Amino acid sequence: AQSVAQPEDQVNVAEGNPLTVKCTYSVSGNPYLFWYVQYPNRGLQFLLKYITGDNLVKGSYGFEAEFNKSQTSFHLKKPSALVSDSALYFCAVRDIGGQNFVFGPGTRLSVLP
Amino acid sequence: AAGVIQSPRHLIKEKRETATLKCYPIPRHDTVYWYQQGPGQDPQFLISFYEKMQSxxxxxxxxxxxxxxxxxxxxxxMSSLELGDSALYFCASTYRATGGVRETQYFGPxxxxxxx
Structure with missing residues (x-):
């Protein structure tokens, strides 16, 4: 069965500093991996996804994520955080050819001015 | 711990029929979100409700x-169903944050x- 873990409930970072939001996954076979962001009182918005190819995926708003197969991780990163990046971030996984799409529990990112 | 419950888990309809999907949030959660995921697609946000009002x-x-x-x-x-409505419909619930309480969105199956 697929599963997604986001080990941190909350990540705090100062504006201008790099940020990392962690995600590890478990899936049989090769995964499709996703990051979504939820701003207050809004639905999920797609940030980026990994299907195949380069392990470093670039997405919206300057975010990127690095796929690491040996560590089964897909951490979300940004070189310089903005206060407006403060939101909930969800990692998700789907197995290629499968039907199930599993979301992690979410990590709240707070960027402090 | 109780999770988000969705019913039915599977539903087959014909074109132009209607369907009703139900979502039971985690107890004490006051906000519900609906998402649609078509075959080979990413989940798309449909609509959300907070305290019984569209949010x-x-x-x-x-x-x-x-x-x-x-x-x-x-x-x-869902009325006047079309072939393109075939999808996986997710519901998620949360307790809307007040005073810094963590607001994680929990998804149903x-x-x-x-x-x-």
Whole structure:
């Protein structure tokens, strides 16, 4: 069965500093991996996804994520955080050819001015 | 711990029929979100409710409507079904943050709708 873990409930970072939001996954076979962001009182918005190819995926708003197969991780990163990046971030996984799409529990990112 | 419950888990309908999907949020959660994931697609946000009022609206077709009831469960009503409505419909619930309480969105297992 697929599963997604986001080990941190909350990540705090100062504006201008790099940020990392962690995600590890478990899936049989090769995964499709996703990051979504939820701003207050809004639905999920797609940030980026990994299907195949380069392990470093670039997405919206300057975010990127690095796929690491040996560590089964897909951490979300940004070189310089903005206060407006403060939101909930969800990692998700789907197995290629499968039907199930599993979301992690979410990590709240707070960027402090 | 109780999770988000969706019913039915699977549903088969024919074109032009109607369907009702139900979502029961985690106890004490006051906010419900609906998402649609088509075959090979990423989940798309449809609509959300907070305290029984529509909170945010995404790409929900006019043929669809939804509401949240006094017990906070929500129903997604789909009319004049089309083949393209075949998808996995996720519901998620959360307790809207006040005073810094963490507001994680918990997803249900989804309802798989097949329109023939």
């Amino acid at each position: 945010d609206k995404g790409s929900i077709p006019d043929r669809f409507s939804a509401q949240q009831f006094s017990d906070y469960h929500s129903e997604l009503n 989804g309802t798989r709708l097949l329109v023939l």
